[in-house]
Amino acid sequence: xxxxxxxxxxxxxxxxxxxxxxxxxxxxxxxxxxxxxxxxxxxxxxxxxxxxxxxxxxxxxxxxxxxxxxxxxxxxxxxxxxxxxxxxxxxxxxxxxxxxxxxxxxxxxxxxxxxxx
Amino acid sequence: xxxxxxxxxxxxxxxxxxxxxxxxxxxxxxxxxxxxxxxxxxxxxxxxxxxxxxxxxxxxxxxxxxxxxxxxxxxxxxxxxxxxxxxxxxxxxxxxxxxxxxxxxxxxxx
Numbered sequence: 001x002x003x004x005x006x007x008x009x010x011x012x013x014x015x016x017x018x019x020x021x022x023x024x025x026x027x028x029x030x031x032x033x034x035x036x037x038x039x040x041x042x043x044x045x046x047x048x049x050x051x052x053x054x055x056x057x058x059x060x061x062x063x064x065x066x067x068x069x070x071x072x073x074x075x076x077x078x079x080x081x082x083x084x085x086x087x088x089x090x091x092x093x094x095x096x097x098x099x100x101x102x103x104x105x106x107x108x109x110x111x112x113x114x115x116x117x
Numbered sequence: 118x119x120x121x122x123x124x125x126x127x128x129x130x131x132x133x134x135x136x137x138x139x140x141x142x143x144x145x146x147x148x149x150x151x152x153x154x155x156x157x158x159x160x161x162x163x164x165x166x167x168x169x170x171x172x173x174x175x176x177x178x179x180x181x182x183x184x185x186x187x188x189x190x191x192x193x194x195x196x197x198x199x200x201x202x203x204x205x206x207x208x209x210x211x212x213x214x215x216x217x218x219x220x221x222x223x224x225x226x227x
Contacts, residue, residue, distance in 0.1 A: 033214065042219035043161070043205065056214055091160060105151065106207075106215060108160040 004109035006092050012115045018080040021112045024073055025094030033106060034067055034077050035091040043091070049075065050097060082116045089113050119144040119210040123218035131226055136193040138221050140206030143187070149209035150182055152191045155220065156202045165191060196225045 005024040013019050025032050034046040047057045049069045060067070064083070069075040079086055095106040120143040130136045138152075149168055153161035167173045167180040167189070179192040189208075193200055203220040210216040 035217075043217040045214055045216070048214045104149075105163050105166055107163065111160050 004092055004094050004107055006090075006109035006112050008112060009110060010113045010115075012117065013082055015083055015116055016081040017116075018078065019082045019086075019114060019116075021077040021090050021092075021114070023075045023077070023092030023109060025075070025092070026107060027073070029094035029096050029107075030072070031095045031097040031106075032069060032075050033093040033095075034075070035093065035108075037089045037091060037111075046077070046090075079114075082114075084116045087115050119147075119208075119216050121206055121208050121216050121218040123204075123206050123221045125219060126222040127224045128221055129224045129226065130196050132196060132198060134196050134225075136196045136200065136223055136225070138191040138193075138204050138206075138223065140189045140191075140208075140218055141187055142189070142206075142208045142216075144208065144210055144216075145184075145187065147208045147210060150180070150189045151207040151215065152178075152180060152189075153205040153207060153217075154202045155205055161205055193223075196223075198225050198227050201225045 007022045030051050032049040035043050037043045046059045047067045048055050052069045067077045089111045091108050091111045093106040093108045095104050122141045152165040154164050155161045165178050165180040167182045170182050173180045177194045181190045201224050203222045205220045206218040207215040
């Protein structure tokens with residue numbers, strides 16, 4: 001398996017523009033996570049999907065952020081409009097969850113480095 | 118607020134020494150615990166998982182869990198310069214999500 005695949009690897013955009021980040025989880029995994037990493041705040045969970053259904057989106061900063069998972073092999077994270085404070089590395093991770101209380105290992109994609117100028 | 122605390126470091130050890138990395142967590146209901154290694158500019162890479170109290174060994178790595186003290190540790194024996202990285206502690210915090218500490222930077226000098 002190729003692992004979790006994210007695109008693009010780097011994105012530079014102007015403030016106010018729409019940004020869409022993409023993720024393909026590992027085949028067979030039923031949980032997908034979007035994380036954001038900054039020096040100040042570390043890795044923060046934005047949203048968690050289980051079986052394509054959003055379970056926990058309490059980490060989504062505000063209405064400018066939205067995420068979808070239309071099928072088991074694809075997810076998007078969209079920021080509209082983007083702001084300079086959104087600059088960070090965005091990671092997608094996937095895992096196979098046996099129960100809702102016990103997590104198995106999560107594997108990360110290579111990340112998307114977003115810069116909003 | 119579920120929290121995972123780690124000393125940011127850097128923790129400096131000479132090559133061949135034992136590196137000891139520590140983590141505490143606030144949610145007593147946590148059931149799964151993980152250590153990730155992250156090289157600069159790269160993504161987190163899973164190196165150890167532990168689910169029950171005690172020690173778990175994998176090669177040069179040993180994870181230790183004490184649920185009563187809400188404490189997880191990672192020991193790296195015979196540390197190598199290639200072990201220099203940031204080590205992230207992650208804890209299952211309900212609904213199968215993971216809460217991460219901010220990481221401890223480890224520097225292994227030749």
